[in-house]
Amino acid sequence: MKAAALALALLTAPSLASAGSWKLEFDNRDLPSLSYRDQGKITFMLGCGRALGLHARYPGEAGRAGKATITIGNGRKSMNLVGEFEEISADDDATNFVQWDLGYSRQDPELFGKRWKRAEARLLDLMEGASPLTISSGTASYRLPKIDAAGWRAAIEKCGR
Numbered sequence: 001m002k003a004a005a006l007a008l009a010l011l012t013a014p015s016l017a018s019a020g021s022w023k024l025e026f027d028n029r030d031l032p033s034l035s036y037r038d039q040g041k042i043t044f045m046l047g048c049g050r051a052l053g054l055h056a057r058y059p060g061e062a063g064r065a066g067k068a069t070i071t072i073g074n075g076r077k078s079m080n081l082v083g084e085f086e087e088i089s090a091d092d093d094a095t096n097f098v099q100w101d102l103g104y105s106r107q108d109p110e111l112f113g114k115r116w117k118r119a120e121a122r123l124l125d126l127m128e129g130a131s132p133l134t135i136s137s138g139t140a141s142y143r144l145p146k147i148d149a150a151g152w153r154a155a156i157e158k159c160g161r
Helices: 002-012 114-128 152-157
Strands: 021-026 032-038 041-048 052-056 067-073 078-085 097-100 133-137 140-144
Touching (some): 067 114
Antiparallel strands (some): 067 078, 067 133, 078 097
């Protein structure tokens, strides 16, 4: 009976990406990005430069343009992120959701201020404690394994400083 329940749970649970891996990379200006690649395509990426950008594969049927919302969760807590649909532009990119600067506008005096830093810490705490990290919208979702890229949080926390 327990085996049947476990099999049913595995079949009905949102898929856990297993063929991929987390990677922390730095560009030629030493700016960090944390990405998860599955089958050679970027599924999730958080990086910074002049802005903090979060790109993710939208978990449901994605639009070509317009506003979109995803929820990132770790099993105990979750955070809604409002962003936009974007067209997939590169062969190695499977992301079609983007949010810049945690939803703050470039003209907002709070950008990189105390409230923004609290929102950033909340997102990074969620990501750091997730095993797995769940990306969802409505009833559609997917999971990514625990982030195992050494030093990723310290590198991302330097954004805007």
